[in-house]
Amino acid sequence: MLVKRFQDAQPYEAPNHHGVVGLRLQGFEAGGPENQWLGYSQFLPGGGAGPDSTPFEKVYLVLEGQMTVLASGREVVLGPMDSCTIAPGEIREIVNRSNHVCKMLVVIPYPAKVT
Template identity: 45%
Template sequence: MHIVRFAEAPGYTAPGHHDMAMVRLQGREAGPSADLWIGVSVIAPGGGTTLSSSPQEKMYVALDGTLHVSNGENQVTLGKWDSCRIGGGEDRRLTNRTNSPVTVLLVMPLSADERQRGL
């Protein structure tokens, strides 16, 4: 069993992300994981990500607030407890177009290299 208290979760930054506070709850620098990592992001009003992709799929859950998600062709609005899967290689842009913060849970597999190293 590996516990990470939210108040002690390590923060991280990612390219193409702005006006966001991000912490890892499990995996990578937050502790051992064979397959995935979990993070929480708080996106300030006007904040979000650029339109980009990665080889790994991503699962987003809106925990609080309203999140706008686009893959460059389609756009959806997620409310509390709504979720969205972005496939590996699929573009995605997250945007907070409201005047209140948005809290988002992210679940993402480790890269093949990370899985081989046993992170």
């Protein structure tokens, strides 16, 4: 078992994101998860990401606030404890259109290893 305390979480920069502070809660360390990593993102009002896509799926879970997700011609607003899966290659954009900070967990698989 690997326990990591929130106070020890390290910030990370996510490409094509703005108005956000990301913390890595689990992943990329010895004894940690082998298949995916867990991030905690705090999006300021107007903050967001994209539009872009990745070659792997990701799962978003809103803990607090609201996040608008645009993908596959749809637009949906996620609230507390709402989640969504973004498929590999799916172009998505997320934006916090509220005046409150949106706190969100993100689960992402590790990048493929080049052999």
